[in-house]
Amino acid sequence: MLRHGVGEAGRPALALAPMATITHAGFRTLVHEYGGCDLYFTEMISAEALIGGTPFEDHYRSLAPVPARMIYQVIGYTHDAIVEAASRLAREPCAGIDVNMGCSAPQLVRKGAGIAWMYTPNATARLIGELRKIVPDRTLSVKLRLGRKDDPDALLALALRLQEAGVDFITLHPKRQKEGSARVARWGYVDLLKRELTIPIVGNGGIMDWASYLSRRGTQDNPRADALMIGRGAVRAPWLFAYLRSREAGRQEMEIDLSQVITRFLSLLEEHQPRQFWPSRARRVYPYFFSNVPFGHSLGARLADTRDYDDGRRLISEYFDAHPQRRRHVERN
Numbered sequence: 001m002l003r004h005g006v007g008e009a010g011r012p013a014l015a016l017a018p019m020a021t022i023t024h025a026g027f028r029t030l031v032h033e034y035g036g037c038d039l040y041f042t043e044m045i046s047a048e049a050l051i052g053g054t055p056f057e058d059h060y061r062s063l064a065p066v067p068a069r070m071i072y073q074v075i076g077y078t079h080d081a082i083v084e085a086a087s088r089l090a091r092e093p094c095a096g097i098d099v100n101m102g103c104s105a106p107q108l109v110r111k112g113a114g115i116a117w118m119y120t121p122n123a124t125a126r127l128i129g130e131l132r133k134i135v136p137d138r139t140l141s142v143k144l145r146l147g148r149k150d151d152p153d154a155l156l157a158l159a160l161r162l163q164e165a166g167v168d169f170i171t172l173h174p175k176r177q178k179e180g181s182a183r184v185a186r187w188g189y190v191d192l193l194k195r196e197l198t199i200p201i202v203g204n205g206g207i208m209d210w211a212s213y214l215s216r217r218g219t220q221d222n223p224r225a226d227a228l229m230i231g232r233g234a235v236r237a238p239w240l241f242a243y244l245r246s247r248e249a250g251r252q253e254m255e256i257d258l259s260q261v262i263t264r265f266l267s268l269l270e271e272h273q274p275r276q277f278w279p280s281r282a283r284r285v286y287p288y289f290f291s292n293v294p295f296g297h298s299l300g301a302r303l304a305d306t307r308d309y310d311d312g313r314r315l316i317s318e319y320f321d322a323h324p325q326r327r328r329h330v331e332r333n
């Protein structure tokens with residue numbers, strides 16, 4: 001049921017990771033304009049907030065740029081809230097519904113959301129069974145981490161129960177609950193699930209460029225996962241999916257005009273998101289994006305502190321006017 005691109009010419013499908021405050025419709029459209037990927041996940045959508053009716057609901061529900069490849073990711077505290085939110089979202093022409101069982105933000109986990117679902121296998125299997133009934137014609141998936149500690153038996157037992165309860169695929173971000181972004185994802189666990197389960201497995205964590213992609217992809221004939229999900233690498237380089245595909249097709253380099261990319265991103269942000277969100281959403285992207293620019297870290301950090309959205313825009317255009325040679329980026333690693 002992970003239909004889009006899986007197994008095409010023996011290669012794994014590519015997915016844009018769900019990232020709160022980043023993978024909104026504007027950012028997804030930017031990725032898509034560069035050639036895109038096979039599956040796009042939304043930011044996590046709070047089941048309770050969706051049911052309560054937020055003023056921004058339409059923005060979270062947007063299925064731009066390609067509804068048929070869009071997966072809504074839901075996070076929630078209770079069985080009933082997740083079921084209700086999923087049944088509402090499944091009325092939209094999306095590809096599927098994913099339940100966030102990996103988020104480890106303490107304020108959410110304490111109240112039973114995200115990774116807390118990994119610790120209550122009976123309740124989780126019951127939730128998936130119920131969701132399977134209400135979303136018969138959409139993909140149903142979960143995104144997991146490792147749990148509190150390395151415990152291959154417990155992880156495998158949970159994954160098998162989820163498979164039995166009816167999920168179509170599982171994404172694994174193989175880090176423990178408390179491991180932050182600096183820790184290396186342990187892809188041996190992706191291999192384990194791939195070996196032991198019959199449903200497709202999506203591997204996620206640490207794919208930032210061609211070299212890290214190759215090590216996680218495995219060989220063309222024997223891929224380590226059915227799909228590879230990319231988060232921060234795509235924020236640094238919204239063209240990364242297109243670049244990986246073009247490298248596979250034999251092209252070595254891709255030349256990018258960074259000024260054009262960031263200007264386009266800001267236009268799409270303005271088009272797809274409410275004005276109140278522009279400053280925070282732009283600031284989220286800047287540090288990743290400006291790591292492409294030689295000596296750009298300090299600009300990224302300065303922009304991350306710039307509260308006024310228009311000031312940020314101005315700073316960027318002045319920067320590229322002053323350093324036109326820094327517009328050019330060649331993706332080759």
Ligand SMILES: Cc1cc2nc3c(=O)[nH]c(=O)nc-3n(C[C@H](O)[C@H](O)[C@H](O)COP(=O)(O)O)c2cc1C
Pocket residue numbers: 017018019020021022043044073100102103143173204205206207229230231232233
């Ligand atoms: C800013 C940010 C927001 C994130 N939000 C979510 C989210 O809403 N749902 C989720 O399942 N994971 C979320 N994640 C985790 C990513 O989906 C992904 O698992 C993680 O970044 C590892 O992948 P990467 O190494 O390719 O970045 C977020 C990560 C970042 C950096």
